[in-house]
Amino acid sequence: MILTLTVIMYFLMFVNVNEFAHIYLSQTRVYMAILMGAVMAIIMMGFMWKMYDNKKLNAVIMGLSVLLVLGSFGLIQNQVGVDDTAWMRAMIPHHSTAIMTSENANLIDSRVQ
Numbered sequence: 001m002i003l004t005l006t007v008i009m010y011f012l013m014f015v016n017v018n019e020f021a022h023i024y025l026s027q028t029r030v031y032m033a034i035l036m037g038a039v040m041a042i043i044m045m046g047f048m049w050k051m052y053d054n055k056k057l058n059a060v061i062m063g064l065s066v067l068l069v070l071g072s073f074g075l076i077q078n079q080v081g082v083d084d085t086a087w088m089r090a091m092i093p094h095h096s097t098a099i100m101t102s103e104n105a106n107l108i109d110s111r112v113q
Contacts, residue, residue, distance in 0.1 A: 002044070006037030014093055018103070022096035024089040027082050031075040038068035 010033035014023045042065045045058060052058055074080075082090070107113045 002037050002041045005040060006033050009033045009036050016100055017093045017096040018100040019096060022092050024092055026090040026093070027086055028076060028079065028090055031072045031080075034068055035072040035076065038065045038072065041065040042069070 010029060013029050013032065017023055041061060045062050045065070049058055079087075
């Protein structure tokens with residue numbers, strides 16, 4: 001379930017791009033999806049710990065989730081694997097989002113417009 005939700009979260013990060021053609025693979029977004037999935041696993045295990053009888057498996061899932069949080073956070077902060085081209089491609093959906101939200105926002109103040 002967590003893996004499925006993590007994949008869905010990756011694609012949801014593109015929901016507000018201005019054009020479908022502006023969607024490119026982004027290592028940073030992959031790292032963010034992993035981070036969100038791992039945090040979700042920790043929260044879910046915290047709430048549902050007593051529902052599962054195998055406490056060793058629960059501890060392994062919790063431990064792996066913590067490692068994924070720390071690892072993905074490190075990957076994000078250090079931009080591991082993000083070279084010039086990857087960074088530029090990641091900026092396309094980022095700026096596409098800015099275009100879409102700017103065009104659709106109900107801006108009244110001329111200084112903001």
